[in-house]
């Protein structure tokens with residue numbers, strides 16, 4: 602069995618996907634990822650927790666070659682990167698049952714075509730004895746689908762969290778060894794798929810706070826042997842209070858909007874606001890998403906093209922709207938040729954953002970002294986708003 606021992610009779614299985622560079626045809630994976638499955642061999646029963654992405658099924662099946670018996674496969678999450686290899690695993694172990702949340706049962710049938718008679722739904726808090734080891738199923742919905750759950754292995758004090766607490770990081774390390782690197786990858790992961798569910802994640806964190814946990818074993822990235830690294834980080838990221846940070850994200854066709862964005866960033870910096878600046882024509886959208894985890898203010902910079910906002914800016918606005926960050930303030934700056942409806946169209950793209958809109962600044966052609974004065978005033982307003990909110 603080409604697996605890695607975690608504790609007695611508990612093994613990491615799965616696949617490290619070093620070369621994957623995109624997830625969901627959307628999310629950049631600069632550091633690859635892994636699909637972690639785990640095997641728990643109790644004195645009476647054996648359980649596999651999750652499988653792998655269909656592209657890596659052969660890796661998991663090779664690891665299972667010497668495993669004669671699997672009684673249960675716990676499917677924490679129906680998404681294909683964890684459940685995609687289920688059909689082949691179930692073919693190999695014809696008596697094995699798949700354990701999922703009630704919601705997951707119907708989804709497994711629809712998404713993976715698992716025969717319904719192979720699936721058993723488990724309740725929140727339900728215990729399953731494997732003999733000398735006991736699984737406790739903890740429903741943790743919306744991390745990041747409605748059916749997601751986690752498993753606590755009491756005897757070994759391991760919390761198997763699937764996507765919850767995960768990081769897209771290909772590494773040969775079984776455990777976290779480089780905390781800043783994993784923190785960065787986990788924050789990126791949270792920003793990209795967990796952030797819209799901040800409020801529910803708060804409930805999930807409360808639900809597990811009394812569990813005695815030595816290890817958190819997610820289904821992407823290394824195992825946390827210091828669980829507070831990730832639980833403290835999550836508490837910070839999901840909190841309702843943003844930081845004294847502004848995001849200035851822009852596209853520019855002929856340089857005018859770029860001049861405005863750069864001037865605004867300098868002015869905000871001078872006034873004590875921390876800023877992240879993104880040229881949307883070259884930026885990694887994962888970095889943009891990460892910046893929105895903490896930011897209090899977003900300023901979108903757009904030229905007017907085809908009488909509306911630049912499509913890259915519209916895309917960034919749609920993304921921010923979908924991620925529902927804890928932003929408090931927003932504005933638009935930019936340059937136009939002769940007219941248009943860039944501001945109105947951007948405003949219509951962000952209904953989910955509960956922000957106060959600060960007066961937009963649009964100029965015709967190249968920005969001049971009046972426009973720069975207006976940008977200074979906007980920077981002053983942002984700094985003032987941040988102070989009023991107790992962020993600086």
Ligand code: FEO
Nearest residue numbers: 678680682683764
């Ligand atoms: Fe890692 Fe939501 O799948």
